[in-house]
Amino acid sequence: MPVITTIDDLHRIYRRRAPKMFYDYCETGSWTEQTFRENTSDFAEIRLRQRVAVDMSDRSTTTTMIGAEVAMPVALAPVGLTGMQHADGEILAAVAAEKFGVPFTLTTMSICSIEDVDAQVTKPFWFQLYVMRDQDFLRRIIERAKAAKVSALVVTLDLQMLGQRHKDIKNGLSAPPKPTIANIANLATKWRWGLGMLGTKRREFGNIVGHVQGVSDPSDLMAWTAEQFDPALDWAKVEQIRDMWGGKLILKGIMEPEDAKMAAKIGADAIIVSNHGGRQLDGAVSSIRALEPVLEAVGDEVEVWLDSGIRSGQDVLKAVAMGAKGTMIGRAYIYGLGAMGEAGVTRALEVIHMELDKSMAFCGHRDIGDVTRDILRVPKGFSGDWD
Numbered sequence: 412m413p414v415i416t417t418i419d420d421l422h423r424i425y426r427r428r429a430p431k432m433f434y435d436y437c438e439t440g441s442w443t444e445q446t447f448r449e450n451t452s453d454f455a456e457i458r459l460r461q462r463v464a465v466d467m468s469d470r471s472t473t474t475t476m477i478g479a480e481v482a483m484p485v486a487l488a489p490v491g492l493t494g495m496q497h498a499d500g501e502i503l504a505a506v507a508a509e510k511f512g513v514p515f516t517l518t519t520m521s522i523c524s525i526e527d528v529d530a531q532v533t534k535p536f537w538f539q540l541y542v543m544r545d546q547d548f549l550r551r552i553i554e555r556a557k558a559a560k561v562s563a564l565v566v567t568l569d570l571q572m573l574g575q576r577h578k579d580i581k582n583g584l585s586a587p588p589k590p591t592i593a594n595i596a597n598l599a600t601k602w603r604w605g606l607g608m609l610g611t612k613r614r615e616f617g618n619i620v621g622h623v624q625g626v627s628d629p630s631d632l633m634a635w636t637a638e639q640f641d642p643a644l645d646w647a648k649v650e651q652i653r654d655m656w657g658g659k660l661i662l663k664g665i666m667e668p669e670d671a672k673m674a675a676k677i678g679a680d681a682i683i684v685s686n687h688g689g690r691q692l693d694g695a696v697s698s699i700r701a702l703e704p705v706l707e708a709v710g711d712e713v714e715v716w717l718d719s720g721i722r723s724g725q726d727v728l729k730a731v732a733m734g735a736k737g738t739m740i741g742r743a744y745i746y747g748l749g750a751m752g753e754a755g756v757t758r759a760l761e762v763i764h765m766e767l768d769k770s771m772a773f774c775g776h777r778d779i780g781d782v783t784r785d786i787l788r789v790p791k792g793f794s795g796d797w798d
């Protein structure tokens with residue numbers, strides 16, 4: 412195994428090993444990619460306060476997210492087509508997360524199905540729901556999640572339609588890839604990926620194919636989304652889903668205090684301050700800038716988490732110090748998965764954990780539960796001095 416000390420190391424290997432189409436799908440934002448870039452660069456604006464002569468022994472990053480104990484305040488975010496980044500990717504990531512002691516979230520748009528993942532893990536996982544026009548499909552998928560003993564439903568609110576990502580259109584993104592000359596030429600150089608794919612039967616959208624009617628081309632994510640995702644999703648529908656589900660509910664994609672108040676009012680157990688990793692509304696502020704206004708609005712009513720832009724344990728520490736009770740990572744674990752499967756996801760989690768643990772100690776704390784905003788130097792006006 413090569414020596415991996417950063418998420419960036421995994422990113423470099425991932426870039427070499429994954430087919431261009433799926434690498435581009437992951438490593439893109441919408442339109443100009445301003446929000447995608449600022450999600451990471453804004454974390455770097457925040458600095459940490461070094462403390463000295465503090466006992467650093469017996470440290471703990473253990474905490475809870477919606478009542479579940481986690482080894483660190485990090486969950487794996489739902490990521491579409493994970494099973495195209497590496498054969499059986501969702502299963503491998505779920506197993507790595509379970510062994511590490513952090514939650515795994517399966518997306519509606521996965522390659523491995525809810526049932527496939529359920530068969531390979533021993534503890535409950537989370538399921539992320541995209542709300543479809545097809546009411547029967549919606550009802551059935553919620554029933555399937557219940558049957559798999561999913562312990563929380565994550566409803567994503569910021570994707571009633573796709574934010575345009577130029578590369579996906581140009582690459583003709585599909586799962587599985589279509590046998591075009593460009594794809595065949597690129598896949599011929601990705602033998603490791605190809606061998607993995609030959610060894611699995613999971614190459615289509617596992618939750619969808621065979622479970623939904625009237626899809627013109629189920630391999631075409633963009634066409635599928637335009638046909639099936641419910642553009643009329645509103646708070647009344649979110650309440651209906653809450654009632655259909657009846658279990659723990661996490662609302663993902665909240666960026667504004669007004670929306671956070673609605674989410675708290677309808678009884679969400681947690682909300683995720685997220686701009687979908689910069690893949691939806693380009694021009695939105697980074698999640699880390701959006702966090703504090705949301706916390707001021709609802710921080711004592713509902714657990715507030717954050718995702719988008721986390722590439723290190725220091726980013727996790729900054730989010731937690733600002734007041735997030737938990738975080739999610741997307742690309743950081745996908746880099747690991749695409750680089751080296753389950754071992755790569757584990758390595759991504761180890762890197763983030765080590766960085767979080769040591770940075771927390773340098774800032775003078777031994778327990779993640781004691782970390783407050785006092786450890787940060789935040790630029791004036793960071794969370795918004797906008798008109």
Ligand SMILES: Cc1cc2nc3c(=O)[nH]c(=O)nc-3n(C[C@H](O)[C@H](O)[C@H](O)COP(=O)(O)O)c2cc1C
Binds near residue numbers: 518688689719
């Ligand atoms: C390739 C890719 C696919 C994604 N697919 C989904 C999805 O199916 N459902 C969802 O709610 N979010 C999806 N997201 C957003 C992630 O859940 C998460 O919000 C985002 O990755 C966080 O930003 P980060 O990648 O900078 O950590 C996706 C993100 C990426 C990078």
